[in-house]
Amino acid sequence: MTDFEQIYKDYFRDVFLYVRRLSGGDERLAEDITSEAFFRALRRIDSFRGDCDIRVWLCQIAKNCYYTHLKQSRRTEHTADMEQLISEAEESPEEMLLCSENAQQVKHLLHELPDPHKEVFMWRTLGELSFKEIGKLFHKTENWACVTYHRARKMIQKGMEVDNDEK
Template identity: 25%
Template sequence: MEQDNYELVAKAQRGDRSSFDDLVRINKDKMFALVYRMTGNRDVALDLLQETFFTAFKELKRFRGDAHFSSWLYRIAFNRAVNHLRRQKLLSFIPISKMGKLEPSYDMPDNPGLGELNSAIEKAVGSLPPKQKMIFTLRFYEQLPFKEISMISGKSESAIKTNYQKAIEKLRKQLQDFR
């Protein structure tokens, strides 16, 4: 996978647009899973995914290949998602009357018949702080080594491990009713 990525990145850096499209196609699901789990909103996740790939296109020449291309993309996606969450947090302090008419929520589960457990997991994961959410997603679902997560987040490996342990503890407490 990463080997494919490298070849495509090299071509895309030389201006081959179809190689960039292939990179988008290869990495879309992983990036979408991360931004979706971080924001918990499908529409927002789709917008963030688009922004992530657009940023990647603009900055592609600056990618030196020191890390995996997917790690580089994860970092962009994570930063985008964190910025979005910060903005959202800031907006939550603005009184509703000043925000105008509220849009209806499209935050519906993918599958209407989704079980209670699935909703509880989404809720529990969603309640984690952004950094822990990212670390948990990348480690648990994407099975990335701590070292790579450390490169993506720019934090030390031990800090990542501590955050992961904290995230697990929180999830364990929140999901103990399902035992």
């Protein structure tokens, strides 16, 4: 048996349990990610410097594999959603342009928001963070993040109404 086979036998379960926890208990996904992580580790075993426990190194690779999977899933979902919206759209190009103008208007209003409202809104909508994650980021509670986000949203909505009334 090779050294890497022994590493696989010794640490597969630990890495699997770690990824399963990351993935919210999805065992099939955890198996796929763990296998990918060990495949990457095999290709990069020569770069392991031994500064840390090999279990930590393997879990770091697994975490990176998991985040790569999430990014790819989001892109795929986003592309599918956009394709569905485009195929279902009965709007003329002018109406679509209007939507683009609304997006520019929102972007402009967003940059005028005071902090932390601007940052919380951006982390929630663009960064796709949960309220709990945003709260941790600001050393506040999940409830604080939720309230701040909704206040920012109201400010943008009010700004949109004012701008539309002026037109």
